[in-house]
Amino acid sequence: MTHPAGSLLTAADLHKAYGPTVALDGAEFSIHPGEVVAVMGPSGSGKSTLLHCLAGIVPPDSGSIRYNGQEMAGMSDTQRSALRRSEFGFVFQFGQLVPELTCVENVALPLRLNGTPRKAAERAALSWMERLEVDGLGRKRPGEVSGGQGQRVAVARALVTDPRVIFADEPTGALDSLNGERVMELLTEAARTTGAAVVLVTHEARVAAYSDREIVVRDGRSRDMERAV
Amino acid sequence: MNVRQWSRDLALGVRFALGGGREGWVRAVLTAVGVGLGVALLLLTTTLPTALSVRHEREKERADFTYIYTPTKPSEDSLVIADNDTEYQGADIRGRVMEPEGADAPLPPGLSSFPATGDMVVSPALKELLDSPDGATLRARLPYRITGTIGERGLVGSHELAYYAGADGLPDRINPPDVARIDHFGSPTRGDESDPVMTLLILVVFVVLLMPVGVFIAAAVRFGGERRDRRLAALRLVGSDSRMVRRIAAGEAMAGALLGLVLGAAFFLVARQIVGTVEVFGISVFPSYLTPHPALVLLVAVAVPAAAVGVTLFALRGVVIEPLGVVRTAKPARRRLWWRLLLPVAGLAALAPMIGQGRGGGDFNEYLVVGGVLLLLVGITALLPWFVETVVGRLGQGAVSWQLAVRRLQLSSGSAARMVNGIAVAVAGAIALQMLFAGVDSQYSKWTGNDLTRAQMEIRATGAAPVAEIAEGMRATEGVRGVVSIADADVGDARDEPEHSAQVSVGDCASLREAAILPSCREGDVFYLADTADDTETGKLLTSGKQLYLNPAYGSGDSQAGTVGWRPPKDLKQARSRPDPTGVERSGFLITPSALPSGAADGLRGVVYLSLTPGAEDAQEQVRNTAARLDALLRPETLVSKKRTAEFSSLRTGLFVGAACVLALIGASLLVGQLEQLRERRKLLSALVAFGTRRRTLGLSVFWQSALPIGLGLVLAAVVGLTLGTVLLKMVGAGVRIDWTGVLAMTGFGAAIVLAVTLCSLPPLLRLMRPDGLRTE
Amino acid sequence: MSIGHTLLGLLESGPRHGYDLKRAFDEKFGHDRPLHYGQVYSTMSRLLKNGLVEVDGIEAGGGPERKRYAITDAGITDVERWLATPEAPEPYLQSTLYTKIVLALLTSRDAADILDTQRAEHLRTMRALTERKRQGDLADQLICDHALFHLEADLRWLELTAARLDKLREAVTA
Structure with a gap:
């Protein structure tokens, strides 16, 4: 497949191996602005690797990834880091909040990495925390809040830079279904209102149901279910 | 709680530490290596007194006491020996030239027979040097055939350079203390007179070196603490009560400590051999010197595991191990200042009564000194956690890297302070000692007055090699830029026992200008120096109108060589004195050689000053070689601006070496802690990288994380060190002067360790920052 | 009911x-x-x-x-x-889907394709239910959740079957 017109982020024929383990074997992907796409598949199928490649965290061994029409394969690590700082947001399953920073400082962190002064960054952080219903936790540290609250803080952090794409890797994996669904609701709603695209890696169908469409990764190959039907 | 229960739990902990899978092993080995290094250092340090005293003994046994000024007759048991020490490429060479006068002449220790004339017996190190290409120049200086080696009994170090050579004709040249007739080896001094200041210095050096080792061992038994906590929680889950768990933890620490003892013994034995093969600051020892006292070994063997258990139990005091995890008591009580201040104050109180006692040669109470210094230094370990907590708690906002580091420190200022304790103690002690050294420097070293810009070497003429000959030889020597030769004599108003006398300096115009400011000078001129404040004799000699004599005799009745009549010429010129290259101001007369009456030259005692071509590497060696060729007993000396007594300087270098070792050791433990922390935060680091954190930011935050507590530790160390230094200086009665170079050197050392630790943790940090950490499958 | x-x-x-x-x-x-x-x-x-x-x-x-x-x-x-009186748990032992898969395997058709199509269909329904849940009240949410959990169970079965298709082919064609 070539890169479809109007897509924000596309990937074609991605290959990636970690030593002898083949993680991606010709995977493809595309997402439009404002779209929520679920990446599903069994454990070890390569869905996390696909996300890491799409987000420019790891370079693929071969294949093409274009963000906003620009080829990411040609970018240096510094350029990709800058792209991740300014254009992308991230939510992971766990281990992502800096334990010694307060919640509001955690949320403000990406802005500060981009050079926003502390006061302004924390103001923006607080307003996002309000939208995610965790504004009361500002002064607490991640160790002092519940898993669901922590994950909302993480979502606020992913959104605080007004990213064009949010990458979420099993964002509800460590949560019970009630908290998980609330987090998904808040995430997709926030993404819709800001027009951000969401790449959602999950193995849970109920979480994937928050997406607009899904692709399935199996043995390192992707399958776009929209086209399959 | 009974002994059975205790030992069962401890044993369980030991088994747990050794059988806990790969992770358990890594932790145990890490602890063991840390403790082992500490133990080895501890053992090495405890052997130092033995090593020093053995060295001292050997030195005494081989001493040739040559300060015998009353003439003695040759006998069956006499030996004429000449000190012929030389220096080669900065290393001292102990040289003796001997001629036995009878069958029972004393044989120096380490020799089996006297070397024949033209032969020499050398130390193994000297033999090696002479055989190597490096020793070619020295080979030319020592024109003897090597016939044997000096045994260990005759040497004070494995790397000592020494030789005994055989010669003849020595009795004619007896000239104490350089050449003398002796009938035995061995120093006649009756034991050691202990110098209270030196005793104080040695005591403090030991305390200062050993304290950080203790702190380091305490830190080493806590390596991997967080993982251990998780395992302990699992033990609680299967039904251990909280006391059992604590004892099991103590057992684990003990296992590491016991393993550490074994490793430490091994390290020590290896180090002992290595120490035997190296030379530090001109000092080497034989491995056999480094034998610790059995009581000290026993003490180490018991104290280290006991301390490991104690430290672990103490560390777990604020920790509640629950079945589902470890809870650090929610908000640890704010650290209080008052009891922490008690320790240093008590230390000062212990030292205070002894202020001023060193001057009168009075004794210090050793227990009070050690106790006081210990209390002051231990006070640092008590004050530092409070200090770090208070300061870090107040630190404001800054860049992201700063914020990450500060917040981390705010959460765990205690563990940060623990890490730095060792460095702080070592630096404080070292600063205090530096100050003490600098302060008592004047007592143990003196300015020589030498002006090194004018001359760098000096050779005193001997009977066999007069000034003119030396000067000529040296002018032809490679690397010598200028030769100034001035011969000294006296002039008096009588042939024997003159009433008035004055100094006479003989030399060519260029040489005389080194000792005086001359209006003009031609060969044949004679000058007088009338301006020297302490000399009125010259004027009296000039105005008395009496017949003057050069080289008058002073009552010995013997006919003095070269005594001749002399009359100052009519055109006597006046000159003004200036210090010669060794800082001496001359007085009397200055005479150019051709103005000297015939026969007078025999009575001159000459000295030649040499200035060397800057950058000519081998110049000094060439000068020494030329001198040896002219006369084997000529001893060119290198001029130095300051002289220091040997014992003092070895103590000072000892401190430097020790402090360097200790700081390096602590740096290693800091590094281990840092790496452990990084490993635990692998996931977080990967997440931070994912959302675009620059490597620089994380690297800087790692830097701040060690730089901040170490910086604070150094500040505290400087304060305590300067206080201790001041007290110690007052104790020995020396003027209090802050040795800023010492402070800077030691804090710089600490700073270098921060940098080294940061640099060493960067590669693993960068590796951990790779996105692999995000992979969960 | x-x-x-x-x-x-x-x-x-x-x-x-x-x-x-x-x-x-x-x-x-x-x-x-x-x-x-x-x-x-x-x-x-x-x-x-x-x-x-x-x-x-x-x-x-x-x-x-x-x-x-x-x-x-x-x-x-x-x-x-x-x-x-407790409701009898439904054992779902008669599954049309299972029949389809076995038939596809027996006739050498692409069974994985059937599974994927079914999965897409399930997800489409789940997406609709999720959307309804977002807008509805608590009663709506509970009703939808009930359906969603059942559909999710189906999906899990689909995943599991997809992972075991090769073994199943051996078993039914033997």
Whole structure:
């Protein structure tokens, strides 16, 4: 497949191996602005690797990834880091909040990495925390809040830079279904209102149901279910 | 709680530490290596007194006491020996030239027979040097055939350079203390007179070196603490009560400590051999010197595991191990200042009564000194956690890297302070000692007055090699830029026992200008120096109108060589004195050689000053070689601006070496802690990288994380060190002067360790920052 | 679902007209399929016949919707018994999907394709339910969740089957 017109982020024929383990074997992907796409598949199928490649965290061994029409394969690590700082947001399953920073400082962190002064960054952080219903936790540290609250803080952090794409890797994996669904609701709603695209890696169908469409990764190959039907 | 229960739990902990899978092993080995290094250092340090005293003994046994000024007759048991020490490429060479006068002449220790004339017996190190290409120049200086080696009994170090050579004709040249007739080896001094200041210095050096080792061992038994906590929680889950768990933890620490003892013994034995093969600051020892006292070994063997258990139990005091995890008591009580201040104050109180006692040669109470210094230094370990907590708690906002580091420190200022304790103690002690050294420097070293810009070497003429000959030889020597030769004599108003006398300096115009400011000078001129404040004799000699004599005799009745009549010429010129290259101001007369009456030259005692071509590497060696060729007993000396007594300087270098070792050791433990922390935060680091954190930011935050507590530790160390230094200086009665170079050197050392630790943790940090950490499958 | 027991339960809070009953039922339980008047009528007359309800009063005009029904003691007992009896868990041993897969394997058709198509269909439904859940009230959410969990169970089965297709092919073609 070539890169479809109007897509924000596309990937074609991605290959990636970690030593002898083949993680991606010709995977493809595309997402439009404002779209929520679920990446599903069994454990070890390569869905996390696909996300890491799409987000420019790891370079693929071969294949093409274009963000906003620009080829990411040609970018240096510094350029990709800058792209991740300014254009992308991230939510992971766990281990992502800096334990010694307060919640509001955690949320403000990406802005500060981009050079926003502390006061302004924390103001923006607080307003996002309000939208995610965790504004009361500002002064607490991640160790002092519940898993669901922590994950909302993480979502606020992913959104605080007004990213064009949010990458979420099993964002509800460590949560019970009630908290998980609330987090998904808040995430997709926030993404819709800001027009951000969401790449959602999950193995849970109920979480994937928050997406607009899904692709399935199996043995390192992707399958776009929209086209399959 | 009974002994059975205790030992069962401890044993369980030991088994747990050794059988806990790969992770358990890594932790145990890490602890063991840390403790082992500490133990080895501890053992090495405890052997130092033995090593020093053995060295001292050997030195005494081989001493040739040559300060015998009353003439003695040759006998069956006499030996004429000449000190012929030389220096080669900065290393001292102990040289003796001997001629036995009878069958029972004393044989120096380490020799089996006297070397024949033209032969020499050398130390193994000297033999090696002479055989190597490096020793070619020295080979030319020592024109003897090597016939044997000096045994260990005759040497004070494995790397000592020494030789005994055989010669003849020595009795004619007896000239104490350089050449003398002796009938035995061995120093006649009756034991050691202990110098209270030196005793104080040695005591403090030991305390200062050993304290950080203790702190380091305490830190080493806590390596991997967080993982251990998780395992302990699992033990609680299967039904251990909280006391059992604590004892099991103590057992684990003990296992590491016991393993550490074994490793430490091994390290020590290896180090002992290595120490035997190296030379530090001109000092080497034989491995056999480094034998610790059995009581000290026993003490180490018991104290280290006991301390490991104690430290672990103490560390777990604020920790509640629950079945589902470890809870650090929610908000640890704010650290209080008052009891922490008690320790240093008590230390000062212990030292205070002894202020001023060193001057009168009075004794210090050793227990009070050690106790006081210990209390002051231990006070640092008590004050530092409070200090770090208070300061870090107040630190404001800054860049992201700063914020990450500060917040981390705010959460765990205690563990940060623990890490730095060792460095702080070592630096404080070292600063205090530096100050003490600098302060008592004047007592143990003196300015020589030498002006090194004018001359760098000096050779005193001997009977066999007069000034003119030396000067000529040296002018032809490679690397010598200028030769100034001035011969000294006296002039008096009588042939024997003159009433008035004055100094006479003989030399060519260029040489005389080194000792005086001359209006003009031609060969044949004679000058007088009338301006020297302490000399009125010259004027009296000039105005008395009496017949003057050069080289008058002073009552010995013997006919003095070269005594001749002399009359100052009519055109006597006046000159003004200036210090010669060794800082001496001359007085009397200055005479150019051709103005000297015939026969007078025999009575001159000459000295030649040499200035060397800057950058000519081998110049000094060439000068020494030329001198040896002219006369084997000529001893060119290198001029130095300051002289220091040997014992003092070895103590000072000892401190430097020790402090360097200790700081390096602590740096290693800091590094281990840092790496452990990084490993635990692998996931977080990967997440931070994912959302675009620059490597620089994380690297800087790692830097701040060690730089901040170490910086604070150094500040505290400087304060305590300067206080201790001041007290110690007052104790020995020396003027209090802050040795800023010492402070800077030691804090710089600490700073270098921060940098080294940061640099060493960067590669693993960068590796951990790779996105692999995000992979969960 | 037993409509009779549901209507009886609704009557327990007080007598109602047939039309009221239908409205209450639709509001609370009839999200997908509202009741017909005919269903209410036939159910009520069965309950009347069994003595579980009685007619409390009739308004002028006649017709079943004008009758006011009240629950009898026997009716209350019956509701109680129904609530206390656990529902038999459905074992779903007869699965059309399974049949399809085995047939595809036997005829060498692409069984994985069938699974993927089914999976996409399931997800489409789940997406619709999720959307409805987002806009609905708590009752809506609970109803949708019930369906979502069932669909998710199906999806898990689809995943598992997809992972074991090779073994299954061996088993059925042997």
